[in-house]
Amino acid sequence: MASSQVQALLRFLSQDARVPLATAMGKVAELIKADLSTPEIISKGGSKPLQDIFKDDKLAKQVLNASKRVSKKRAAPAETTTAPSHKRSKGSTSVDTGTPFAIERALALPVSNATEEELSTIVLFTNRAPLVLAFALCVLRYTMPEQPISSRLSLAQAVVSANSRSKAVSLGLEFEQPLEEEAWGEGQPTVSVLGRTIKVLRRWDYNPREGQPAQEFPGIDDILGEFPPEHSEPAPPIWGIDVQATKRVHGPLAKERQETLLPIHTPESARSYLVKSFINAPSETTKQSKRSKRRNHAEIEAEKEACAGHLLRAIDLVCRSWASISSKDDLDRRAWAWYVHVRPSIKNGVEGWGEKGAVKLAQILALKRLPDPAAA
Structure with missing residues (x-):
């Protein structure tokens, strides 16, 4: 079988x-x-x-x-x-939509072809959690390049969950230990993402390339994960364990924790959260345009996906500029500092936009490693 x-x-x-x-x-x-x-x-x-x-x-x-x-x-x-259909199977009728390859390809993230000059003029509105998700996703591309996109989405969402929980504890909204210090998921392996210790579940026997056709697909190694270096043992794909759900569903007994299914952060929900969480900052022109013309749902969703693509490209350019001179651990530490530097201030809400704050892509691009003066 x-x-x-x-x-x-x-x-x-x-x-x-x-x-x-x-x-x-x-x-x-x-x-x-x-x-x-x-x-x-x-x-x-x-x-x-x-x-x-x-x-x-x-x-x-x-x-x-x-x-x-x-x-x-x-x-x-x-x-x-x-008459089965698949949302993201355009132009890929030769691909079996039930294979791991098709599942991974359907999770592909939005892509932006904007130049750095164009990106530097963009200002987005969002709140902090999806920005953490975006930074985690981008840095994982360089610190765990062998992991498929489904694993990176799951791990990034686990970081968001752990960060939100720790924030609630620090503000006194919760009085329990941070998730990474609790015993839920005890015995499971861990990885570090943005300085957070994430408990993971190994996906044995899962091959993201199963079902891959012979035809070429641009950027497919970024989606499926890179092949390991020669003579090295391939790392299995992993899930980020949803520790809080494990605690909520299975109760406090250690015996139950070991014998019951460990909930995971699903990549589909992480991707959906990412692509719907960013919007263009409203200018006076766009405010007037939106008042005079109500946009349809498809137009709004297309704008949000484009915004997510621009943000991911800006962060990726920063990660790429540092990847050649930084160890994976150092790059992971830097990424958290970058997020802290650019995260939006939401002290003053903007009328009509809830608890969102502004993120300037120019501020993110400024984090790129500057050229070595000696090499100029």
Whole structure:
């Protein structure tokens, strides 16, 4: 069985059927051996085979009910199965939209072709959390280049979550320890992103290049992750664990923490948050234009995506300028200092724009490493 099918079965057990992750991983092989490899097949097999495999009537019933629920969802409405569509599959009819390759490609971030001169004139409005997300995403491209975009989005969102939690504690809004100091997810490996310790879940047997066609795709290594250097062991893709959700869902007992599924920060929600969080700062002209002409939803969404692309390009130019002379750890430390330097002030709200503040891309570009005077 292909690794993508194993992943799908494991996903069904752990997410749809709510089987503890450790149990699910141990039962996948038995289910495949019993020819119970999909929810549709499981739903038709009855409870007896599942009772033999799981040795637990309650768990077997749980899996069976989940399989019927999932099968029913996939079967209706029937017309959608005959004409499937995918939002981001333009010009890629040869790509199977269910493969890891297609999933990663659908998560590609907005791209800007603006020159530095053009970027320097742009002022965006946003709040602080999505700006943290943008800085984390950009620096991960250089500190963990082997990770696919799905992993980088998940890790970046984990940084936002940890930062927000620590801020709440420092302001006295919460009185518990910061997330990284708590025992949730204990035993899991960790990585450092923007100086935050992030607990991660290794995605064994996940290959982001599975399903990749022979044709060339521009910038695909940035989406799928770079190949590791020759003779080095490839690092598996990882998820950023949603520690707060783990605590909220599974309660305080250590035994429960070890035996239940660890929630993750999903890349889809992180990407959606990023592309909808930046807008052009309003000038008097744009204010008048917006009053006289109500824009449609598509125009607003297109502007937001373009704004996100401009911001990511500006931050990437800064990261790239330092990457050749900085270690990965040093680049990670610098990135947090850059964010602190340019983060918007939201003390004074702007009429009509809520709690957003201004971010000048010229201020970000000024953080680029200056040319060596001796080399001039």
